[in-house]
Every structure is written in structure tokens, then in C-alpha cells.
Amino acid sequence: MTHRDPGRARPAPTLEMVAALAGVSRATVSRVVNDSPAVDPQRARAVRDAIAALNYVPNRAARSLASRRTQAVTLVLPESTSKVFTDPFFASVIEGIAGYLAETEYTLTMILSSESSPEKTRRYLLGGNVDGALVVSHHSGDNSWARVSGSLPVVFAGRPLVGEAGSHYVEVENEPGAAAATDLLLSRGRRNIATIAGPQDMPAGIDRLAGWRRALAGAGLDSSRVEFGDFTPASGAAAMRRLLARGAPIDGLFVASAQMAAGAYSILASHSLRIPGDVAVVGFDDDEFAAALTPALTTVHHPVTGLGARMAEKLVALIEGRPVERVTRLGTSLVLRGSA
Amino acid sequence: MTHRDPGRARPAPTLEMVAALAGVSRATVSRVVNDSPAVDPQRARAVRDAIAALNYVPNRAARSLASRRTQAVTLVLPESTSKVFTDPFFASVIEGIAGYLAETEYTLTMILSSESSPEKTRRYLLGGNVDGALVVSHHSGDNSWARVSGSLPVVFAGRPLVGEAGSHYVEVENEPGAAAATDLLLSRGRRNIATIAGPQDMPAGIDRLAGWRRALAGAGLDSSRVEFGDFTPASGAAAMRRLLARGAPIDGLFVASAQMAAGAYSILASHSLRIPGDVAVVGFDDDEFAAALTPALTTVHHPVTGLGARMAEKLVALIEGRPVERVTRLGTSLVLRGSA
């Protein structure tokens, strides 16, 4: 505001300056700022006035240095970056996380465990940069987490498949959701029900397939019509193609993701199969893809944003030493639209 | 590793400890860590060995406190959170940013300017929490940036519409891209070319419409077939419906986003109009939507991830006082697929 690089931030007011203005000691101002134990109400007011007058904002670095806490949590995103980001699922989870944290004093940082080597990620996490981590790494495989989660609060999105016994996580009830979807198909009178399942190295893939199987078993029906995809539209199309190539009749289809359903749609269309007339389709994920399809996809809705929010909530509780349930499960619901 | 909360990070090694082990002073270790001015090579080696032996990682907070820099930049995301996240555009931009920053010493934090009040955002930015900000706020309207960008390096995604004279930004060449798309339609012999344009309060909406207009004007054709959407599939469908309701013939269509094209597709289908037979369609954005449509969308590809990366690059340069061009423009290319 005066000298300094023109336009560069003026020297920020410090605790010291607030203390001087309010006529108290630094310690007292600190107490007020952290609204800790009783401070004389009158002095507290004076301090608050001074803070307002100076437009004081505590310096995060100094606070963190002194308190040995960072007030920051990080979101660790998986190896396969590009896929991650274009998946609406991740986007919504992030939204939920950011939304929850915005209400707290915590700051959200993001790291991609791909770009940085695994080791770099580990160093970042253990290097005192953050108070906790949120992991949205879908795939199992990497067990680098075992070493980290012992030393730092970590919350996973989805049930971790490997090791990680005792780890905290939030998951969607994939299996019941998939079963409900399949039951819907059954209630529509479909009996030749196929599924396009997700990758079998992640819970969402495994559990949704299991739900489909259970529903079919319950009805005493054949559950051999399975093809797998990786949740992308292209893989959904390929799986659909394989399903049709089998030659067995199909009048109902449960697809483990809306994106794969989009792929399946185009193949069904090219085979002149009508939805839902010839094949009734139910998907999973209630995202843009689901709504944009024609006919709009009847699908299993799950609270993705909520998942992110609950993860963040759990992590903060963990960091602050509050009691937390180790596992949180989020229910699903069926959204009826045109495809089944 | 010893006492302390079981499993909690052992007391991290400090500069001091490294110095002791290497038999040099703190200052020297600091020099090595920051690979600054000549340090005796032999000592440097000793220091590096000590660092490795102790698995030392500099404490970010302490460094930031002492150097008055935070080594962190923040990504400010717009008000309308949910829309932001499900838009593949944002996802890719973020990916680009995170990818670039992963190669640097900078950390990425995210704040949602919605959840937090504008004032809270401002305080965060000016409160010495970050060295710079990246703004991906699409819409114009909010001029809160004028106050911030004077005091903190800020880089915008896309040309800011309001005030902000002299602000730094990275943008895609929307206008030429749109013109090229329209030219393609012309080269296919189409003459009754309509467009579904984006919101006219953001550059992407404005410029893409302008490009379409210019191409049509160049060919001496009518450019009255315009309807607007907000880049979402639903709005694309609505716009398409309005376009058809006009009754004027349409044999070519330029859609300002792939998502809107998805919406338009479904309406064209329900009117039994074939793509590209009856109506040739060219979109903008080469995302999942574009590829998943049937027929796959011929579209204008633009380097979205690159946009993010360049923004981050520019911001870091700005922060470090290196010379930067104020504006970076990224070219587009046409991706020929089935729809035109």
C-alpha cells in the first residue's frame, strides 16, 4: 500500500500488532483467536475490535510451525490421471470433499500419485505437510498405503481391497443397489438378464456384479450372461457387442456404470434393438451420462457428493481425535426413467 | 517409532540434525537443500548423504514462515459448484494444472468461492496462504478479482470479460475453431447451417458464436439460425427443439459444446433426422461425450489439459518474477468422425 512492489501485499498485520492495539499481550490475542479458555469478556471484545480494525488474518505457516499441525488435508488421486478426471464420479466426490472442508478450518490440497513417484507421494504425506489424507484410488494393487496409514489419518473412498485391515472408509452400498436394479428388471417381466460388469479389481466392480448375481439366484435364473468393461463408454460398447455375439437371447440388461451404458446403447441401436422394448436397461451412477441418453437411463442413484463429504467429515474427526465409526455405508435408490 | 502416539509420525528430522550429522552448519545444509550458490562439492555430498540417511524432508511451514513464501498456489472454482465438477472441461483443466505443478515445488490447494463467501475467499487469498491463484471462474459478473489480482499473481482460464485489464490468462482460440468447424460444414455442401451457441456471458459462448457467424458471412449465407444453451445436454436438447420448431430447413449444425450436442442428438433422433445424412453436426470439445455419441461427433479439439498446464506454468513464472506473456492462446484442431 505504501512502498514495496507496487500492488504487492502490504506487510500483513501480526498478532503482535493486534496485541499492541488492544493493549494486551500476544498470548491473550492468541487465546481470543483460538477462542480458548475464558478470557475476560471485555478484553476479548477489545481484541476482536483490534482484529477487525487491522483486518488481521492469522498466518497459517507460523501457526502450523508452532502448533505442529498444518490444518490441511490432501486428496490423493490415482495413477491413471486422465481417466480419473473425466469420470464424473471423481468430480462429484471432489466436490463433496471441497464442500465439506470449506465449512471447516481445513484447507484442501491435491496430489496426483502418478506424476510424482509413489515415493514422492509418501514423502509428501509423511513430511508434515498435511494432517491427513483422502484416497480416491480406486484400484487395489498398490499397497503403499499400508505404510502411510499407520502414521497419518487416512480415509478411503470405497472399501480398500488389500491389506489395510482396520482402515477407515466410506462406501456406497453397491451390492444391494445392484440387486435392486436387477429386481426391477425382474419385476418388468424380464427373464434373460445380462450384465456388463465393472473391473473385478475394485469394489464397485465386484459388488455390483455380486448384487446382480444374488438377485438372479433369488429368482432361480441363469446368471451366465456377464461381460466386463472398465467403466468407460468404449468398454461398455465392446462388452455389449460380445454379449450379443453370444447369440443367447437378452431382454434385460444391468450395466455397472452409466458411462458403459452409453456405450451399450449405441451397440443396441446398431443392432436395431429398442430400449426398453427389446431390451430393458438399468444402469448404475446417476450422472450426466445417465440423463443425457435417449431414452434416459433408469439407474441406481448413489450419493456421490455425499460420499466425498462424509469422507472429509470422517477424516477431520479422525484428525481431531473424535470418535469415528470405521466404516460408513451410503444407501442407494432407484431412479426410474425411460430405459426400464 | 518410539514413544508418542503409537503409529504417529516420529519426530521428523530437522535441518539441525542433518547439519550435525554432516558436520556442517545449518546454513550450509540450507544452501544444499536449496541448491543455491556454490557450496564446496565435497561438503555438499556429505550433506546429501546425511539427508538421505535421515530421510530428511524440509518442513514446509518453517520454510514458508522464514521465507515469506508459501510455495502453494490455489485453484479458485466458481460459484456453481456442482455444474463445474461434472463438466469434463473443468476436470481436464484441473488435471493439467495438477500435472504441471507436480513437477514443481508448488502445492495445489483448492477453494470453492461459493461455499465460502466471497469475502472469505478474498481473505484466504490475501491472508498469505498462497503465492498465487488460478481462476477458472467461467462467468463474468463477479469483479471481486479486481481487488485481488492487484495484490497477488492471478491467472485466469479464458479471457476475463470484465475489468481486469492487464490480467494474465490462457485461452483457447474459440473463434477460429468455430469458424473452421463451420467451414467444414460448408465444405460438405451444407448451406442451411444452424448453431446451438453457448451462454453469451462467457468468452467460450461468445467467441464460438462469432466464429460461426464469420464463416457464414464469408460464404454469404444466412446466420439467423441461432439458439442458445448453457453447455449442458438438457439445454442442448431444448435449443435443438426450438431450432426445429422454427420450421426453417437445417442441414448443418454447429454446436458449441459436446454436451449440448449430446442433447441435440436425442432430439434429432426423435424427429427421425439422420446424422449426418439429414443434418451434419460438428461440435466443440473433444471429450467423453463427443466420442460416446453415435455417430461419434466430429468436433473441434482443443488442448484442455494443456490449458491447465499453461495456466500453472504462467502463474509460477509470475510468482517467481520471470517474464511472462500476458496472454497465451491455444490453437484448436478438427477431429473428423462420423457426424459430418
Add this chain to the structure above:
DNA sequence: CCACCCCGTGAGAGCGCTCTCTGCGGCAGC
């Protein structure tokens, strides 16, 4: 052969905050 540099190094003063510990009143208890 001496003055002068310059390079590499260490000492030490902070950066802004937290937190323990001490101190000082005033009130209850004996």
C-alpha cells in the same frame, strides 16, 4: 612482500505463532 578481494562458511537474528509456566489478585476456608 603486503594490501585487497573474493569465495565459501558459520553465527545469529528473526519469521508469527503457540503454549507452558509463572505471577498476581481476590475469594473461601480454617
Add this chain to the structure above:
DNA sequence: GCTGCCGCAGAGAGCGCTCTCACGGGGTGG
């Protein structure tokens, strides 16, 4: 009336790092 507390405030010691400054020693020039 004296001791013992308790409640609230201030002093002061760091947290781990950066950075300025001064210093020592070897090389160069006069």
C-alpha cells in the same frame, strides 16, 4: 487474619527454516 486456591494474564522459550552479515583463508596485483 493467614494460608491455599483458583482464575486470568503475561513472559518467554521455542517450532524449523532462511538470510544477512561478518570472518577466515587463499589468490592476485602492485
